[in-house]
Amino acid sequence: MSSTVLNTALLIAQVLVALAMICATFRLLRGPRAQDRVLALDTLYVNTMLLVLIFGMREASAVYFEAALLIGMLGFVSSAALAKFLLRGELIE
Amino acid sequence: MSHAASLPPVLAMVIALLAVLGAALALIGAVGLLRLETFYERIHPPTMCTTLGLGLTLIASMLLFSALESRPVFHEVVIAVFMVVTTPVTFMLLVRAARHRDRADSHDPVVRRKQGDSTRGNPRE
Numbered sequence: 001m002s003s004t005v006l007n008t009a010l011l012i013a014q015v016l017v018a019l020a021m022i023c024a025t026f027r028l029l030r031g032p033r034a035q036d037r038v039l040a041l042d043t044l045y046v047n048t049m050l051l052v053l054i055f056g057m058r059e060a061s062a063v064y065f066e067a068a069l070l071i072g073m074l075g076f077v078s079s080a081a082l083a084k085f086l087l088r089g090e091l092i093e
Numbered sequence: 094m095s096h097a098a099s100l101p102p103v104l105a106m107v108i109a110l111l112a113v114l115g116a117a118l119a120l121i122g123a124v125g126l127l128r129l130e131t132f133y134e135r136i137h138p139p140t141m142c143t144t145l146g147l148g149l150t151l152i153a154s155m156l157l158f159s160a161l162e163s164r165p166v167f168h169e170v171v172i173a174v175f176m177v178v179t180t181p182v183t184f185m186l187l188v189r190a191a192r193h194r195d196r197a198d199s200h201d202p203v204v205r206r207k208q209g210d211s212t213r214g215n216p217r218e
Contacts, residue, residue, distance in 0.1 A: 002105035006157075009109030013116035013150075020116075020123035020142070027127050027135075035132055035191040042183060043126055043139040046147065049172075050119055053150050054112060057157050062168075065154075069172055076179040083186035087193055 010058045014051065021047045038082045045075030100160055108153045115149030122146065132191055136184055143180045148173060 021044060028040035049068045056064025100108075118141050125138025151169040158166040 002100045002102040005102070006100070006105045006109050009113050013112040016113070016116035016120045020120040023120070023123035023127040033132065033191075033194070035187055035194065036135065038187060039132070039136060039139060040126065042187075043123055043142060046139070046142045046176075047119055047123065050116065050142070050146060050150055053154055054116070057108075057112065057154050060157070060161055062158065065168060065172075069175070072172055072175055072179075076175075076183060079183045080179075080186055083183065083190050086190035087186070 007058070010054055013054050014058075017047050017051045017054065021051070034086055035083075038079060038086065041082070042075065042079045045071060045079075049075070100157075104156065104160055108157050111149045111153035111156070115146045115153065118142070118149065119146035133188070136188060140180065140184070143176050147176055 024040045024043040024047060028037055028044065031037060049071045052064050052068045052071060056062070056068070122138040122141035125141070126135055129135045129138065151173050155166055155169045158169075
């Protein structure tokens with residue numbers, strides 16, 4: 001009984017996070033400016049991290065936790081680098 | 094998922110509720126990112142994904158693994174601390190870059206919005 005409840009709830013959570021990723025992808029494609037795309041990319045990686053965590057809960061293995069930690073670190077570095085690029089690219093112009 | 098059959102039903106309900114609530118908050122944040130008008134409004138909703146959405150999911154994960162391994166598991170706190178530290182840094186850099194770009198294009202999006210004109214029709218997009 002508790003296993004079915006948990007399994008169904010985690011499936012629903014995965015579907016909700018996938019919908020959130022679709023919303024972020026729309027914003028990524030539509031723009032309108034570069035900072036909106038960077039923001040959408042940031043949201044996308046946070047949602048990917050959530051998806052990996054929920055998948056790890058479904059599989060009940062601790063390996064996915066490390067994958068989520070790696071996604072978080074690389075996502076922070078890439079978002080910060082893109083924001084710095086937006087700031088500096090305009091300065092050079 | 095046979096490993097979860099050993100969980101007490103109340104704990105399973107709590108974990109299920111936290112996971113669904115966290116995912117729903119992440120979805121609300123993404124919908125806000127999609128629907129709001131200007132960039133300075135749009136930067137607010139994704140913080141819901143990173144604080145509440147991620148936090149509730151991490152609490153659910155901590156509870157589940159603590160129950161499954163029958164010992165306290167705290168390593169999810171690392172992700173929570175990391176995200177709490179890094180998200181404001183990223184967004185402050187991004188807002189600073191956006192302010193700089195808007196000034197370089199010599200238009201203030203706040204003023205444009207009050208005139209009933211959003212950034213959508215901007216020719217320099």
